[in-house]
Amino acid sequence: MSVTVLNGPNLNLLGTRRPEVYGHTTLADVADRCREHAGRLGLELVFRQSNHEGRLIDWIHETGAAVQRGESIGAVYNPGAHTHYAYAIRDAIEAVQLPVIETHISNVHAREEFRHHSVVSPVAAGVVVGFGVLGYTLAITGLYELTRAQ
Numbered sequence: 001m002s003v004t005v006l007n008g009p010n011l012n013l014l015g016t017r018r019p020e021v022y023g024h025t026t027l028a029d030v031a032d033r034c035r036e037h038a039g040r041l042g043l044e045l046v047f048r049q050s051n052h053e054g055r056l057i058d059w060i061h062e063t064g065a066a067v068q069r070g071e072s073i074g075a076v077y078n079p080g081a082h083t084h085y086a087y088a089i090r091d092a093i094e095a096v097q098l099p100v101i102e103t104h105i106s107n108v109h110a111r112e113e114f115r116h117h118s119v120v121s122p123v124a125a126g127v128v129v130g131f132g133v134l135g136y137t138l139a140i141t142g143l144y145e146l147t148r149a150q
């Protein structure tokens with residue numbers, strides 16, 4: 001059984017720019033932490049990042065199909081700025097009924113107005129916001145517990 005972690009645009013820059021907002025941990029470090037955490041729960045990790053909306057949509061479809069086959073519990077997803085406007089991402093999650101925990105490193109509600117609204121949250125099973133990169137492993141645990149309860 002696997003869990004997928006998806007990352008949207010610019011998250012490849014994590015740990016290299018704006019540490020006051022996003023911290024010093026790189027995305028490769030986040031992947032390592034997630035792999036170790038998933039392993040403790042008996043899950044394999046699929047970890048992906050893209051700056052391209054269509055690629056992310058393809059991975060959402062792929063993960064949805066894996067969930068249908070009973071091979072995946074779903075996805076932890078930091079959609080980056082897509083969060084605030086990308087209706088095609090929201091439609092993709094809804095279309096394949098992908099269990100998603102929307103995850104943000106920063107507290108988006110304490111930032112600019114445009115970050116306060118998410119088009120993804122209405123189709124997410126849960127939302128984790130403002131815990132820094134710890135949010136990724138919290139979200140994996142949350143998704144694991146939610147899907148185990150069903």
Ligand code: CA2
Nearest residue numbers: 010013014017018080081104105106115
């Ligand atoms: O807080 C989050 O995790 C965000 O999803 C990050 C997005 C932002 O657009 C969302 O409003 C909140 C930005 C990802 C860009 O990441 C960077 C990392 C390092 C340096 C610059 C950008």
